[in-house]
Amino acid sequence: MSGGLSPQATFVASLLAVLFFGAVFELIRRRRLQERYALLWMVAAVLMLAGVLASHWTLSSLANLTGITDTSVAILSLLLFFVLVILLHQTTVNSRLSEQNTRLMQEMALLRAEVETAARPAGRKDPARRPESPGGAPGTRP
């Protein structure tokens, strides 16, 4: 049912896995990948390599585990699922970033308004009404 990969395929696949690992490492070295994501991708690369080298075992146990007898279908489904999980994770990262971005912009808008109102001599109708206004540094109010 499920034999391992042919020697040639094993060679190509392991080469790709090693290259992938190298690429991840290089990205970290150039500080273009944060360490926390590096772990994920390095583990992925090692799993890839291990899976290729022990292809006979991986393919058959994959088929047994999923009940999908066609090993290529099993492998593709599993990969697709992995990619989906990563994409979902990326979306959460994106959402968090955009939220922080909004927060930053709000803070900037508020600070600019603080500066402008502080610079305007009679900007406020009744500055005495505001206890923190005279001499209060912008942005330090509770």
Next chain:
Amino acid sequence: MPEVLVFVPAWNEAETVAAVIRELKAELPEADVLVIDDGSTDQTARVSREAGAIVASLPANQGLGAALQTGYRWAARHDYTVIAHCDSDGQHPAREVRRLVEAVQSGECDLALGSRFLDPPADAESNPAIYFPSPMRRIGIGLFARLLSGATGQHFSDATSGLRAANRRVIALFAEQYGADYPELESLTRAVRAGLRVVEYSVVMEPRKAGASKITPLKSFYWVFNGVVSLSAACLRPANRVGPS
């Protein structure tokens, strides 16, 4: 002496925003007016400043929710006791803003909502001086009001009005967290679940003075979808706790 802040989120509304500010200042002379310029590419910020408003300019367009939250944050930082917010296109008459502010000041409620459907004048649909949503929009808004009523256990006639007034308890709640995209339903759900008194008041709105509505069919669809999701999510989160007023 009560301190009132009226804030007006504005995105490319240079044509109308100055008149809104002047009307607010005339109707509520004791109030400060803050315009949140939501990344406008026109003269909205300059025009607002010249009309005498404080202006907080977001460097890029962040959506209505983020703009409103900016207003709530300003209010929280400067310790205003009552806030109101209204649209920048002139649809919300300043006298209605004042009525809502007075309702909050009197202690009748924590959050006052301007509703177009609570008690509309008989000629609302035919009178050109009154803005009344089209039948299509009324269906959508009605659906939302029903959803919101179901989620909160309190009857709402208009879920999506941008005319509100609120006191410190609400300011604290919304300054901390406010939905970014279409925040009306979620924010009201949170307020009711936090035990705040949310009360609707009948208001009459005017047709917008210039420019076009930013609601498109595609946005409306997204809005409905987003509303349903955020409303369900709001119901599944633990209720917020708010301090005494």
